[in-house]
Amino acid sequence: xxxxxxxxxxxxxxxxxxxxxxxxxxxxxxxxxxxxxxxxxxxxxxxxxxxxxxxxxxxxxxxxxxxxxxxxxxxxxxxxxxxxxxxxxxxxxxxxxxxxxxxxxxxxxxxxxxxxxxxxxxxxxxxxxxxxxxxxxxxxxxxxxxxxxxxxxxxxxxxxxxxxxxxxxxxxxxxxxxxxxxxxxxxxxxxxxxxxxxxxxxxxxxxxxxxxxxxxxxxxxxxxxxxxxxxxxxxxxxxxxxxxxxxxxxxxxxxxxxxxxxxxxxxxxxxxxxxxxxxxxxxxxxxxxxxxxxxxxxxxxxxxxxxxxxxxxxxxxxxxxxxxxxxxxxxxxxxxxxxxxxxxxxxxxxxxxxxxxxxxxxxxxxxxxxxxxxxxxxxxxxxxxxxxxxxxxxxxxxxxxxxxxxxxxxxxxxxxxxxxxxxxxxxxxxxxxxxxxxxxx
Amino acid sequence: xxxxxxxxxxxxxxxxxxxxxxxxxxxxxxxxxxxxxxxxxxxxxxxxxxxxxxxxxxxxxxxxxxxxxxxxxxxxxxxxxxxxxxxxxxxxxxxxxxxxxxxxxxxxxxxxxxxxxxxxxxxxxxxxxxxxxxxxxxxxxxxxxxxxxxxxxxxxxxxxxxxxxxxxxxxxxxxxxxxxxxxxxxxxxxxxxxxxxxxxxxxxxxxxxxxxxxxxxxxxxxxxxxxxxxxxxxxxxxxxxxxxxxxxxxxxxxxxxxxxxxxxxxxxxxxxxxxxxxxxxxxxxxxxxxxxxxxxxxxxxxxxxxxxxxxxxxxxxxxxxxxxxxxxxxxxxxxxxxxxxxxxxxxxxxxxxxxxxxxxxxxxxxxxxxxxxxxxxxxxxxxxxxxxxxxxxxxxxxxxxxxxxxxxxxxxxxxxxxxxxxxxxxxxxxxxxxxxxxxxx
Numbered sequence: 001x002x003x004x005x006x007x008x009x010x011x012x013x014x015x016x017x018x019x020x021x022x023x024x025x026x027x028x029x030x031x032x033x034x035x036x037x038x039x040x041x042x043x044x045x046x047x048x049x050x051x052x053x054x055x056x057x058x059x060x061x062x063x064x065x066x067x068x069x070x071x072x073x074x075x076x077x078x079x080x081x082x083x084x085x086x087x088x089x090x091x092x093x094x095x096x097x098x099x100x101x102x103x104x105x106x107x108x109x110x111x112x113x114x115x116x117x118x119x120x121x122x123x124x125x126x127x128x129x130x131x132x133x134x135x136x137x138x139x140x141x142x143x144x145x146x147x148x149x150x151x152x153x154x155x156x157x158x159x160x161x162x163x164x165x166x167x168x169x170x171x172x173x174x175x176x177x178x179x180x181x182x183x184x185x186x187x188x189x190x191x192x193x194x195x196x197x198x199x200x201x202x203x204x205x206x207x208x209x210x211x212x213x214x215x216x217x218x219x220x221x222x223x224x225x226x227x228x229x230x231x232x233x234x235x236x237x238x239x240x241x242x243x244x245x246x247x248x249x250x251x252x253x254x255x256x257x258x259x260x261x262x263x264x265x266x267x268x269x270x271x272x273x274x275x276x277x278x279x280x281x282x283x284x285x286x287x288x289x290x291x292x293x294x295x296x297x298x299x300x301x302x303x304x305x306x307x308x309x310x311x312x313x314x315x316x317x318x319x320x321x322x323x324x325x326x327x328x329x330x331x332x333x334x335x336x337x338x339x340x341x342x343x344x345x346x347x348x349x350x351x352x353x354x355x356x357x358x359x360x361x362x363x364x365x366x367x368x369x370x371x372x373x374x375x376x377x378x379x380x381x382x383x384x385x386x387x388x389x390x391x392x393x394x395x396x397x398x399x400x401x402x403x404x405x406x407x408x409x410x411x412x413x414x415x416x417x418x419x420x421x422x423x424x425x426x427x428x429x430x431x432x433x434x435x436x437x438x439x440x441x
Numbered sequence: 442x443x444x445x446x447x448x449x450x451x452x453x454x455x456x457x458x459x460x461x462x463x464x465x466x467x468x469x470x471x472x473x474x475x476x477x478x479x480x481x482x483x484x485x486x487x488x489x490x491x492x493x494x495x496x497x498x499x500x501x502x503x504x505x506x507x508x509x510x511x512x513x514x515x516x517x518x519x520x521x522x523x524x525x526x527x528x529x530x531x532x533x534x535x536x537x538x539x540x541x542x543x544x545x546x547x548x549x550x551x552x553x554x555x556x557x558x559x560x561x562x563x564x565x566x567x568x569x570x571x572x573x574x575x576x577x578x579x580x581x582x583x584x585x586x587x588x589x590x591x592x593x594x595x596x597x598x599x600x601x602x603x604x605x606x607x608x609x610x611x612x613x614x615x616x617x618x619x620x621x622x623x624x625x626x627x628x629x630x631x632x633x634x635x636x637x638x639x640x641x642x643x644x645x646x647x648x649x650x651x652x653x654x655x656x657x658x659x660x661x662x663x664x665x666x667x668x669x670x671x672x673x674x675x676x677x678x679x680x681x682x683x684x685x686x687x688x689x690x691x692x693x694x695x696x697x698x699x700x701x702x703x704x705x706x707x708x709x710x711x712x713x714x715x716x717x718x719x720x721x722x723x724x725x726x727x728x729x730x731x732x733x734x735x736x737x738x739x740x741x742x743x744x745x746x747x748x749x750x751x752x753x754x755x756x757x758x759x760x761x762x763x764x765x766x767x768x769x770x771x772x773x774x775x776x777x778x779x780x781x782x783x784x785x786x787x788x789x790x791x792x793x794x795x796x797x798x799x800x801x802x803x804x805x806x807x808x809x810x811x812x813x814x815x816x817x818x819x820x821x822x823x824x825x826x827x828x829x830x831x832x833x834x835x836x837x838x839x840x841x842x843x844x845x846x847x848x849x850x851x852x853x854x855x856x857x858x859x860x861x862x863x864x865x866x867x868x869x870x871x872x873x874x875x876x877x878x879x880x881x882x
Contacts, residue, residue, distance in 0.1 A: 013618035016492065040482040045617035048489035051457065078813035176486035 012269070015049040025060045030066035030165045033172075037189035047169070047178040050108040055076045055183035060225055061232035063183065068193035070165035076112060086280055087193055088204035089212050090114035090122040092358040092365075093247030093388075096204065097125045097155070098261035099269070100281045102313035103390060104150035106304040107281075107297075109288035110147050112153045112196050114162070118379070119372050121210070121258065121362025126157050129382035131254040131334055135323030147320045150247060154321070162195045170284035182218070186225040190233075200236040200287040202280050203227075206244035210358020214391055216241065216437065219429055223440040225274065238283045241438035242276055246356035246391050253370045253384015256405060257336040260386075262328055265311040272390065272435055279436055335382035337405035343416055345399040351427040353393050360422035361385060364415040368406055383407055385419065395425055417430060447485040451471065451610060456490040464503045471507035471606045474613075481613060488610070488619040496624035501666055502673035504624065508632035511606035515582055517638035518591055523729035524551045526636055527721055529645035530663070531563040533799040533806075534688030537645065538566045538596070539702035540710070543754035546593035546734045547745040548722075548738075550729035553589050553637050554596045555603070560813050562651070562803025564698065567598050572695040572775055572822040576764030577855040580703075588761045592786050594754060595762070600812070604632050608767040623659070627666040631674075641677040643721050644668075647685035651799020655840015657682065657878065664881040679724045683717055687797035687832050688783035690714035694811045696775040697846060702825075703769055706752040713831065713876055720877055777821035778846035782856055786840040792868040794834050801863035802826060809847055825846055826860065833873055836866055 006028045015021060022027075029046060032038030038046075055063065082336075084104065088094055089401045101111045115137075116407050118124035126137045137145070137157045147154040166188050193201050202227055206212070207219035223239035230237025249270045251260040263269055264277065282297035291297035304310040311328060319325040324333055363369050368383035388405040389395070402419050406412035447469045462470075470487060473479025479487075483824060497505065517524050525545065529535055542552045546788065555579075559565035567578045578598045580588070588595040601608075607629050614620045634642050641698040644667055647653070648660035664680035671678025690711045692701040704710055723738035725731075732738035745751040752769060760766040765774055806812050809824035830836070843860050847853035 009616050009618045012489075016489065016618050039616070041485040041613055042617055044482040045485040045489040045619065048453075048486040049493070049618075052490070053492045172482055175450050175480070176483055177450045177457050177490075178486065304464065 005339060007036050010189065012042060012046045012049060015046060015053055018053050020056050021059055026062045027066040030063060030070055033168050034070050034164050041307070042175045043169065044172050044178070045354060047173060049185065051178045051181045053189075057225065057228045059184055060183040061229045062130045063187040064194065064229045065233065067163055067165040067169070067187055068094040068195045071161070071195070072141070072161040073195045074112070074162070074197040074200070076145065076148070079110065079145065081108070081110045082200070082290070083112050083198045084200050084202065084288040085111060085113050085193060085196060085198045086202045086204065086284060087189060089206050091206045091244040091248060092122060092210040092362040093249050093252040093257065094123070094206070094244075095128060095249065095257040096127060096262045096273070096277050096280060098258065098279045099264045100284070101153045101155055102265060102317060103277070103301055103304055103310040104281050104284045106309040106313045107285050107300045108290040109284055110148055111153040111267045112144070112198060113153065114158045114192065114196055115155060115376070116158070116306055117372070119375060121359055121366060121371065123252070123254070123365070123371070125155065127379055127381070128254050128257050129155060129323070130321040131258050132318060135318065135331055136321050139321065147317070148285070149314045150318050151313065151315055155317065158192060163191050166191055175296055182222050182225050184413050185222060186229055189228055190229045194235060195231055198235065201230060202283040202287065203237060203239040204242055204276070204280055205239050206242050207286045208243050208245040208358070210247065210362060220438065220440070227440050235286055238279060238287060238439060238441040240436060241434055242285065243435055244358055245433070247361050247385070247388060248276060249357050250388045250390070251384065251386045252361055252388070253368075253405065254379065254381035255336065256384035256386045258334060259331050260328070262311070262314065265305060267305045275435055279435060282348060284324050322334060337382040338407050339412070341406060341412055341416065342400055343402045343404060343419055345395045345397060345401055349395045349397050349399060351395060351425045352429045353389050353391050353395060353423060354426035354430045355422075355424040356388065356391055357422040360418050361388070362399040364422070365416035367414040367418055368404065368411050380407060389423065392430055446868050449479045449487070453483060453487045453490060453618070456487060456494055459494050461497050461547060465668060467500060467503045470506040471504060474609050475511050475605050480709045484610065485613050485619070486615060486616045488625065490776060491746060492622045493618045498666065498669045499673075501624040502670045504628040505631045505635065505670045506674065508604055508606040508610070508628055509636045512604050512636070513582070513600070513602040514636045515553070515603070515638040517586065517589070519550065520586065522549070522551045523641070523731070524553050524639045525641050525729040526552060526554050526634060526637055526639045527643045527645065528630060529727060530630075530647050531652040532647045532685040532689060532692050533563060533803040534693040534698065535564070535647070535685075536569060536690065536698040536702045537714070537718050537721060539699065539748055540705045540718045541594055541725070543706065543758060544718070544722050544742055544745055544751040545725045546754045547750040548726050548741045549731040550725055551589055552594040553585070553639060554573065554594065555599045555633065556596060557599070558813070558816070562800055562807060562812065564693070564695070564806070564812070566596065568758060568820055569695050569698050570596060570764070573729055573759060573764040573768050573824060574774055576759065577762050580762065588758070592754065592757045592761050594758055595829060596758065603636050607632055616712055621668065621735055621746065623663050623666050625794055626663060627670055631667055631670045635674055635676060637675065642671060643724040643728065644680040645683055645717070645721055645777060646680050646685055647683050649684050649686040650801070651688065651803060652685040661879065661881070664879070668881050678729060679880060679882040681877060682872055682881070683726065684876055684878060686874070688799050688802050688826070688829060691829045691831070692825065692827045693802055693829070694806055694809075694846065695726040695820065695822035696777065697825040699768070700772050701757065703752070706755055708746045716876055745765045778823040779848050780853070782810055782847060782853055782857065782861045783841055784843045784845060784860055786836045786838060786842055788838045790836045790838050790840065790866060792836060792866045793870045794830050794832050794836060794864060795867035795871045796863075796865040797829065797832055798863040801859050802829070805859035806865070808855040808859055809852050810849065821848060830864065833871055
């Protein structure tokens with residue numbers, strides 16, 4: 001940590017007037033918000049100035065680095081093999097991590113994955129894993145390392161010692177209108193990922209109705225910023241741009257997504273979910289040196305699913321982290337909803353599905369009790385959506401649009417209304433939109 | 442107070458994106474910073490957004506009004522006569538209030554003046570008054586009203602019940618680089634003045650080296666904003682623009698300025714100081730209906746000085762506020778410095794005074810111990826500058842440039858260096874700059 005000392009207001013004024021901050025000034029800020037030398041009310045003034053004035057790629061890289069060093073940085077260099085992780089900016093039905101991590105590990109890269117919880121209309125990997133009875137996501141670093149070494153993957157929550165500056169800054173941004181700011185989003189994501197001790201990283205930057213970024217150009221700008229920060233830190237980062245207008249796969253929730261993920265590892269996954277999973281996992285294999293190229297990667301992934309080794313990795317990880325490994329054969333051990341309600345097309349339904357609004361589907365899950373409005377909320381793992389119809393599929397009177405897993409009739413009625421509102425029909429087949437639209441590297 | 446309730450972040454985001462806030466949103470902010478519903482770290486994010494996005498005249502008027510109503514508003518309507526006050530944005534050697542208030546009262550308007558303390562290189566009226574032994578500037582509202590009624594003027598500090606939102610916001614602005622923002626400065630000044638229960642107001646907006654506003658166009662913008670806010674509140678406001686490059690008058694400090702002020706009331710004031718005083722007081726008399734126009738006002742002021750009635754008002758006010766009224770005849774009862782040091786022109790001095798840098802003179806007073814670096818500092822009332830030479834006056838070897846009143850030799854040496862640095866010579870008489878440059882009304 002630098003011994004440089006500044007007055008917070010001088011740093012604020014510099015950014016306010018459109019200046020670029022120095023490495024020392026940024027470090028003073030990132031460490032000062034944790035130590036209290038940079039008061040909360042000064043940090044938020046600077047955050048707003050950054051929001052409105054921006055940050056250069058160099059400033060963003062310095063901020064990422066300073067935030068990363070505000071807490072413990074995990075050192076995995078003594079572990080043999082390439083350590084590669086994936087991060088997604090989040091979407092509805094995005095359970096890719098649950099499939100990708102064991103699949104990549106089965107193909108020979110180590111996956112040290114620290115994930116977050118769901119908030120608002122998007123779910124979180126930790127919450128999904130916790131649907132598995134006994135599964136522990138709060139491991140300390142020695143346990144995390146040990147499981148990573150023996151199993152080849154470990155999926156845990158961020159430890160309190162990792163990037164405290166991000167927790168502090170995110171809480172402040174959340175209540176001061178400074179969330180949607182590319183340099184700050186970039187530094188928040190990248191500081192946490194680089195603190196994991198990874199060698200390289202694959203990012204899935206979502207855009208569209210159900211994503212945090214509504215516009216493709218914003219997603220592209222964020223992808224470029226994160227790739228640049230990776231470069232500055234000497235870690236190769238590839239960022240894929242993925243459309244998120246309809247939910248990924250046919251399930252959304254917790255138990256329903258765990259089941260769908262295991263089905264994927266058994267070779268029975270829906271096309272769109274597998275397309276995204278194979279693409280991202282393929283990038284990990286290439287970055288980690290476990291495959292020559294995308295074609296080679298795909299061949300290895302197909303083999304790992306066909307021979308059951310990917311499913312076995314999932315099972316081993318479950319067991320290592322305290323989860324009941326029988327889940328891969330017996331889905332009934334997962335929390336199960338009281339009632340399943342089929343939502344079917346009306347008597348006048350005709351044509352094709354034009355739209356399955358991911359945001360409304362996310363709200364339907366929240367209505368069922370399967371989401372969080374505030375970080376302190378509990379989630380009902382049992383509830384969710386399954387059998388969701390996809391854009392382009394034909395509809396007629398009585399076609400099954402979705403099955404709601406519910407524990408409360410009133411909540412179910414609300415969710416049904418939201419799901420019906422989410423799904424729109426059209427007389428002619430809609431023009432398909434590509435799912436994966438770009439790769440920044 | 443409105444019953445409207447908002448999320449602070451929604452208000453912040455609206456301003457962040459360049460929107461204009463509603464009356465209710467502004468009220469929620471101004472009252473929320475006092476009640477805590479608008480957290481400090483949210484207030485500073487909004488202040489920075491206001492700094493960078495601005496505020497419309499309507500927003501500024503609403504902010505002023507909401508801040509004013511964040512605490513007690515003094516009601517003087519039952520007191521007979523026009524209540525008129527003056528406010529200056531501050532300068533070095535600006536003791537106009539001490540002369541203007543008794544002069545205006547002697548001419549028939551009531552002057553309910555609440556002033557501030559000095560900070561940095563500019564002095565404060567309250568500190569100057571406290572040089573007079575026994576003088577009390579902390580009166581409660583009933584005492585203030587009683588003295589105003591019987592004497593016709595009262596000069597006190599802001600009570601803690603008046604505009605608490607400004608104290609809170611100013612403290613936050615001071616440490617977050619959001620001070621130099623015209624709508625916020627305007628609302629800060631005007632909310633306090635309108636809370637005094639005045640009918641109309643004269644403003645002295647300084648610009649130049651020794652002023653808060655360095656550029657005339659900024660001073661003009663501030664003047665216009667304040668006049669508009671007065672109009673919106675139904676109170677006539679006139680704003681004079683005054684150059685502040687050299688100190689006003691020949692004295693700066695506390696005891697030295699009190700003496701100079703009393704000399705002015707005796708008809709022996711320096712030309713520049715009297716020019717500003719007559720101009721501002723004249724506006725007050727016209728606004729308060731005590732004079733038909735500037736010429737009539739000047740005639741009345743000259744008479745009030747000639748017949749001793751202005752000096753008598755000063756004496757009465759002193760007595761009413763606990764100060765020793767003998768000060769008007771005997772300056773030796775004021776705190777007096779141990780030593781007076783004449784600063785004289787060097788052996789090679791020649792020509793005319795081109796510059797007397799007001800900012801450096803202010804720093805010289807601080808060096809002597811007669812200023813405040815922080816609000817908690819104590820000031821030495823005895824020290825200061827006297828006999829200060831003025832721009833355009835001739836110099837030769839040995840010409841007296843200034844007399845330093847000092848209590849500490851080392852501090853005196855520092856102050857002397859600053860004063861010598863402040864004064865520049867030129868071979869030819871410099872072109873005089875007009876002191877009063879504009880009137881906005």
